Amino acid sequence: MMTTTKRWRKRAGNRGVAMVEAGILAPVFAMMMMMTMYLGGTYETKYRTVMMSRYATWSYAANGCTADNFKPIDDDLPPGIKLGGNSGGAGPQLTQPVDPQGGTGGNAEAGKFTGGAVGAGGASAGSSMGSAKGTSTMTWIYTPGISSQFQGAQQAITTQSQTLCGPVPDNGMDPFSFIKSFPFP
Amino acid sequence: MSEATMGRLNLALKERRGAIMVIGVFFACMMIGWMWMLVGLGDAMIWRDRSQEAADAVSYSSAAVQAQGMNLISFVNILMLILTAVYMMMAFVYDVLDMFHVILGSTGDGGCEESSCKARQADAYLISLVPYFEWVEPIANQWCKAADIIGKLHDGNTNGAPSKVSAGGLFGLYERDVMIPVLPVLSKFEDIISYGAPWAGEFVGLYETTQYKDFGESRLGLPVSGTLVPATLTPGKPGTKLPVAKYKSCDETEWEEKGVCKPKNCDAQDPNNCQTFDGGDKREGLPVGIPDTGFTAVCTFATTKVTSLVSGMVKNILPGPVGGALSFVVSTILGALGNKIVNSYCKMDSKGLFSSVDSVVTGLRVATWLEQGGKNNKELCPNSASSLSGGWGGDAKDGCGGGPKRCEEVYDMKLLSGSQKGNAFWGDPQFAGGPHLVVSYAANGNDWMQVWGVVYGGNHKKIEKAEKLVGVAGMDSNGSGTWNTIIPQDSETSWDLYFSQAEFYYDCKKEGGNGAKWGDEPCNKESNASYHMNWRARLRRMHGLSWGKDLLGYVWNGSLGDTFDDKVQEGINKIIGNTISTAFNNPIAGSLAQTATNNMFLKVKDGAGEAVGGIFNPASSLPDFIH
Numbered sequence: 001m002m003t004t005t006k007r008w009r010k011r012a013g014n015r016g017v018a019m020v021e022a023g024i025l026a027p028v029f030a031m032m033m034m035m036t037m038y039l040g041g042t043y044e045t046k047y048r049t050v051m052m053s054r055y056a057t058w059s060y061a062a063n064g065c066t067a068d069n070f071k072p073i074d075d076d077l078p079p080g081i082k083l084g085g086n087s088g089g090a091g092p093q094l095t096q097p098v099d100p101q102g103g104t105g106g107n108a109e110a111g112k113f114t115g116g117a118v119g120a121g122g123a124s125a126g127s128s129m130g131s132a133k134g135t136s137t138m139t140w141i142y143t144p145g146i147s148s149q150f151q152g153a154q155q156a157i158t159t160q161s162q163t164l165c166g167p168v169p170d171n172g173m174d175p176f177s178f179i180k181s182f183p184f185p
Numbered sequence: 186m187s188e189a190t191m192g193r194l195n196l197a198l199k200e201r202r203g204a205i206m207v208i209g210v211f212f213a214c215m216m217i218g219w220m221w222m223l224v225g226l227g228d229a230m231i232w233r234d235r236s237q238e239a240a241d242a243v244s245y246s247s248a249a250v251q252a253q254g255m256n257l258i259s260f261v262n263i264l265m266l267i268l269t270a271v272y273m274m275m276a277f278v279y280d281v282l283d284m285f286h287v288i289l290g291s292t293g294d295g296g297c298e299e300s301s302c303k304a305r306q307a308d309a310y311l312i313s314l315v316p317y318f319e320w321v322e323p324i325a326n327q328w329c330k331a332a333d334i335i336g337k338l339h340d341g342n343t344n345g346a347p348s349k350v351s352a353g354g355l356f357g358l359y360e361r362d363v364m365i366p367v368l369p370v371l372s373k374f375e376d377i378i379s380y381g382a383p384w385a386g387e388f389v390g391l392y393e394t395t396q397y398k399d400f401g402e403s404r405l406g407l408p409v410s411g412t413l414v415p416a417t418l419t420p421g422k423p424g425t426k427l428p429v430a431k432y433k434s435c436d437e438t439e440w441e442e443k444g445v446c447k448p449k450n451c452d453a454q455d456p457n458n459c460q461t462f463d464g465g466d467k468r469e470g471l472p473v474g475i476p477d478t479g480f481t482a483v484c485t486f487a488t489t490k491v492t493s494l495v496s497g498m499v500k501n502i503l504p505g506p507v508g509g510a511l512s513f514v515v516s517t518i519l520g521a522l523g524n525k526i527v528n529s530y531c532k533m534d535s536k537g538l539f540s541s542v543d544s545v546v547t548g549l550r551v552a553t554w555l556e557q558g559g560k561n562n563k564e565l566c567p568n569s570a571s572s573l574s575g576g577w578g579g580d581a582k583d584g585c586g587g588g589p590k591r592c593e594e595v596y597d598m599k600l601l602s603g604s605q606k607g608n609a610f611w612g613d614p615q616f617a618g619g620p621h622l623v624v625s626y627a628a629n630g631n632d633w634m635q636v637w638g639v640v641y642g643g644n645h646k647k648i649e650k651a652e653k654l655v656g657v658a659g660m661d662s663n664g665s666g667t668w669n670t671i672i673p674q675d676s677e678t679s680w681d682l683y684f685s686q687a688e689f690y691y692d693c694k695k696e697g698g699n700g701a702k703w704g705d706e707p708c709n710k711e712s713n714a715s716y717h718m719n720w721r722a723r724l725r726r727m728h729g730l731s732w733g734k735d736l737l738g739y740v741w742n743g744s745l746g747d748t749f750d751d752k753v754q755e756g757i758n759k760i761i762g763n764t765i766s767t768a769f770n771n772p773i774a775g776s777l778a779q780t781a782t783n784n785m786f787l788k789v790k791d792g793a794g795e796a797v798g799g800i801f802n803p804a805s806s807l808p809d810f811i812h
Contacts, residue, residue, distance in 0.1 A: 005189070005192045005193075005196075017202045017203075018202075018204065018205045021203070021204075021205040021206045021209065022205050022209075024206070024209075025205065025206065025209035025213070028209070028213060029209070029212070029213070029216070032213065032216045032217070032220070033216075035220060036216070036219065036220055036223065039220060039223050039224065039227070040223065042227075043223070043226075043227035043230070043231070046227070046231055047227075047230065047231060047234075050231060050234055050235060050238075054238055058241075061245070061249075062723070131246075131393070160396075161238060161242075161397075162242065162393060162396040162397070163241070163242040163245050163246055163249075163393055164242075164245065164246035164249040164250065164389055164393060165249065166245070166249045166252070166721060166722045166723075167249060167252050167253045167256055167720065167721055167722065168721065172717035172718055172719045173263060173716065173717055173718070174718075175260055175263050175264065175267075177718075178256065178260050178718045179260075
């Protein structure tokens with residue numbers, strides 16, 4: 001009959017145990033790494049939507065919430081912004097619909113938005129009740145990079161901003177121009 | 186310890202199995218912690234960023250409302266300007282007709298022996314007999330025909346109140362039914378805007394903050410501006426209660442040297458460059474007030490604008506020194522004429538441009554004074570007191586020998602209804618009202634056009650947790666005790682404010698004033714900004730507020746009647762003076778001690794005032810809780 005000491009000695013002689021333990025832990029760590037990346041990507045996407053909705057809202061508001069004056073600066077355009085004309089007319093809903101392709105097609109900055117993930121989204125602005133309302137939606141699709149066929153979880157992240165339309169009168173002493181733009185430019 | 190136990194212990198110390206697992210679990214826990222921190226960091230970043238954006242929205246929205254309020258006031262001022270310009274034109278036409286009516290003599294009003302025109306015609310015939318004045322005879326031949334035409338245009342030859350289809354009738358109607366009732370109402374409307382716009386901006390700002398929701402949590406925000414507190418609650422009457430220093434915002438030297446428009450908040454940055462404004466404060470919420478001259482100010486602007494336009498046209502047509510010189514001449518002549526027109530039609534006791542015609546005509550008729558006329562003249566001026574309750578126009582009749590007289594009182598309008606009945610229309614800002622013009626101490630960029638936005642972004646459960654997680658990452662160990670060292674309990678989220686600043690301003694560039702000063706024509710020369718709808722809003726960097734310093738100075742420097750200083754110095758005199766006098770048995774020593782102590786007190790007081798005032802200095806760093 002083996003004594004307790006002998007049993008301990010036999011076990012101590014087992015080789016490859018560390019490898020086995022590492023093998024058990026590796027997927028856990030990998031999963032945690034992926035979760036960290038996923039979280040990081042989620043916040044990056046959220047932050048981009050924050051910036052884009054702000055950009056759309058404030059540039060639209062500063063130009064009097066009119067299509068004619070909506071001249072966004074495009075030399076420092078954040079990735080994901082879709083340039084386009086306003087469909088016109090004020091209403092309760094946003095007048096310039098979100099472009100599902102915004103931020104991808106033709107936007108060189110879109111390349112920055114990869115790194116294991118594929119993002120698509122855009123920003124738009126419209127007005128209702130005298131307020132400029134901007135919204136930005138981006139879809140965050142997590143692709144870990146194991147395989148191009150493999151896509152992990154995805155989620156659409158939306159941010160909305162709002163501020164009052166700034167007055168931009170056309171002609172200083174033309175009362176008709178003013179009436180046209182008042183009360184809600 | 187038994188041998189077996191010792192053996193197990195030795196084995197355990199040499200044991201390698203499970204070692205990786207221990208390390209792995211440790212790092213797994215670390216990673217969980219990092220992820221936890223990442224979540225906190227992300228949430229806090231987004232919350233803070235959005236809170237700042239909400240603060241921007243608060244101040245900008247309020248500034249936009251106030252800018253739109255200023256535009257609306259300018260719009261109403263333009264309506265006043267249009268109505269007044271029409272009045273001035275009608276007044277001028279009527280005045281010219283009235284002059285000829287007097288010179289030619291009325292017809293259809295009977296006469297002692299002949300009608301007035303016949304009498305004047307006889308005068309003209311007599312003059313034509315004088316050598317070299319033969320040319321007057323053909324004129325004399327047509328005299329009564331011309332008088333008839335002028336009479337019809339002037340009053341319809343009714344020999345009573347002017348016909349409604351005559352110049353006099355229309356002019357009277359315009360005065361009575363347009364100028365008198367409409368302009369004061371427009372002024373009241375402007376009162377409502379100037380008092381209401383800042384508060385409307387307040388509610389809009391509050392609403393816009395509520396639209397910024399993140400993580401299911403909303404924020405609370407408030408715009409603050411000096412325009413919320415009016416200087417007077419009686420439009421047109423200067424208020425003197427507010428202890429706010431009133432400055433003319435300007436630094437002419439800098440603008441002239443650098444040649445660029447750099448609006449300066451001179452009261453905050455360099456009070457030495459400012460001029461105090463005396464005479465009370467007529468500001469009604471928005472930085473506008475009714476000028477002392479009331480509606481006369483509209484006439485003044487109209488004539489100034491016409492002068493400026495015409496002289497500008499001359500300068501454009503004839504460039505160079507010739508054009509400049511001619512433009513100056515035209516400007517001078519038109520300026521003088523404009524002043525004359527304002528005095529003749531737009532003031533209390535205005536009597537028209539040709540007020541001396543009556544006496545001149547009477548004087549010229551000396552030669553034929555026997556020729557009578559106008560005995561049955563019953564002409565009434567427009568809005569005559571005889572035909573209209575509370576009217577002001579007088580009558581145009583005169584006895585035999587005089588013929589018709591000018592309607593001199595027709596321009597001096599009076600209010601006809603309500604509790605203000607009988608009060609003058611012109612130059613009466615308190616009863617009749619007037620245009621609302623930007624007050625003299627407000628200018629682009631100074632505190633009167635600023636709006637500060639404050640958003641309270643703290644004390645939300647989730648966000649507070651996120652901030653604490655960031656605190657862990659930042660080794661923020663405020664507080665005491667083990668737990669507080671690890672997770673700070675006095676996180677700054679308990680008092681988390683986000684500030685922003687926006688302003689409403691007059692866009693001088695719209696009128697070609699790139700680089701213009703506030704007092705230049707494209708900006709606010711002759712109250713230009715109050716008649717143009719070029720008011721806009723914009724965000725700007727946070728800067729300090731001068732009012733705090735002003736208020737401190739008001740109290741500290743004895744503007745409350747030196748009560749504080751008097752009491753302290755009285756005490757010093759009693760205690761120090763008497764003590765020293767008694768101690769040294771010398772009143773001179775006591776007096777010297779009093780003076781020295783009083784001076785010391787004033788020095789200490791000034792020093793303390795400067796120190797406290799420095800807190801309000803725009804250059805001072807902001808407290809940590811302000812973002």
